[in-house]
Amino acid sequence: MTDSPSGTAPFRSSFTQNAAARTDAERAAILADPGFGVNFTDHMFLTEWTPAEGWHDARVVPYGPLLLDPATAVLHYAQEIFEGLKAYRHADGSVWAFRIEANAERLQRSAHRLALPALPVEWFTGSVQALVTADEAWVPSGEETSLYLRPFMFASEAFLGVRPSKHVTYSVIASPAGAYFPGGVTAVDLWLSSTYSRAGAGGTGAAKCGGNYAASLLPQAEAAEQGCAQVVFLDATEQRWIEELGGMNLYFVQSDGSIVTPELSGSILEGITRDSIMTIAGDLGHQVVERRVSIDEWREGVADGTITEVFACGTAAVVTPVGRLKWDGGEVATEAAADGTSGKVTAEIRSALVDVQYGRAEDRHGWMTRLA
Numbered sequence: 001m002t003d004s005p006s007g008t009a010p011f012r013s014s015f016t017q018n019a020a021a022r023t024d025a026e027r028a029a030i031l032a033d034p035g036f037g038v039n040f041t042d043h044m045f046l047t048e049w050t051p052a053e054g055w056h057d058a059r060v061v062p063y064g065p066l067l068l069d070p071a072t073a074v075l076h077y078a079q080e081i082f083e084g085l086k087a088y089r090h091a092d093g094s095v096w097a098f099r100i101e102a103n104a105e106r107l108q109r110s111a112h113r114l115a116l117p118a119l120p121v122e123w124f125t126g127s128v129q130a131l132v133t134a135d136e137a138w139v140p141s142g143e144e145t146s147l148y149l150r151p152f153m154f155a156s157e158a159f160l161g162v163r164p165s166k167h168v169t170y171s172v173i174a175s176p177a178g179a180y181f182p183g184g185v186t187a188v189d190l191w192l193s194s195t196y197s198r199a200g201a202g203g204t205g206a207a208k209c210g211g212n213y214a215a216s217l218l219p220q221a222e223a224a225e226q227g228c229a230q231v232v233f234l235d236a237t238e239q240r241w242i243e244e245l246g247g248m249n250l251y252f253v254q255s256d257g258s259i260v261t262p263e264l265s266g267s268i269l270e271g272i273t274r275d276s277i278m279t280i281a282g283d284l285g286h287q288v289v290e291r292r293v294s295i296d297e298w299r300e301g302v303a304d305g306t307i308t309e310v311f312a313c314g315t316a317a318v319v320t321p322v323g324r325l326k327w328d329g330g331e332v333a334t335e336a337a338a339d340g341t342s343g344k345v346t347a348e349i350r351s352a353l354v355d356v357q358y359g360r361a362e363d364r365h366g367w368m369t370r371l372a
């Protein structure tokens, strides 16, 4: 296994200025309406790994295309993992990351499952810091805007044999992101897939890898046909236990004020937002329970009022209220579906978390790291 970062030196990166960087006016025009994942900053971070050298040649260079041999292993066998986090601008102009070490550690766990080399935590934080320092002017300052950071690692050896790649590339790119809910938080409807699973026991469900997303696109298209924004996946074995959405974890608010999230099953992605909500909701006085939740409990709970609110969570949208759960032959709707907005507990948890991220509330748990 290639987990040992042996041979890797302490983090130090070089910088090559982009001679064709956008002007202040061009950047301002993009930041005025950044969208999501369509515009990228002027630079990118790159480093490579080989068994002999470990991670080496860390550099921030002009953003641009990668030149890949057609035999590059990732294009054939999908040996690839990624992360997603945001840089938040605070009112005093400083720029911060939220629980960046948790992203670094999750990338290491994903790497282990995909037989990729571990990137040392200091290299992960260093890579993000180096890119955000270079492109600090790209961090927007509007309400609930951020610079979305996408670290990713892939098998870059040109070889068609099936084995872990002996040349690996790690990169970070950055994309300014507008508010996820520009007109205020709105509820989404979910589609229960009875045909497809996201991940099976012993599979890659707990790793943040591109392959899981590839497998979710067809059921996602099915959901869209049903007028739903996302798919709910059940466990692959019994088709009974709620796992998560294609890219977000789930929470249920019960009538007694407690909140429940499906316990980690080995095929659920361990969301950092999911984990943070356990702490934040506890701070707010809610009892938090991790346990198995069946699809029948969801349907019956919403119908009889035991479940008062349902929400999804992840870095991109933070917390998204769920209106309807639809399936082939029926649907149940929480109150959020009626007026299209958040339930009270959902809104309370969302605000508490966003206030920490944007520096409006005290960082009681040491979650924030200054980047610039």
Ligand SMILES: *Cc1c(COP(=O)(O)O)cnc(C)c1O
Binding pocket: 084, 208, 244, 245, 246, 247, 248, 249, 269, 270, 271, 272, 273, 274, 313, 314, 315, 316
């Ligand atoms: C990234 C991801 C999440 C959410 O994780 P966060 O760390 O909260 O952003 C949930 N489910 C899947 C499948 C994911 O890939």
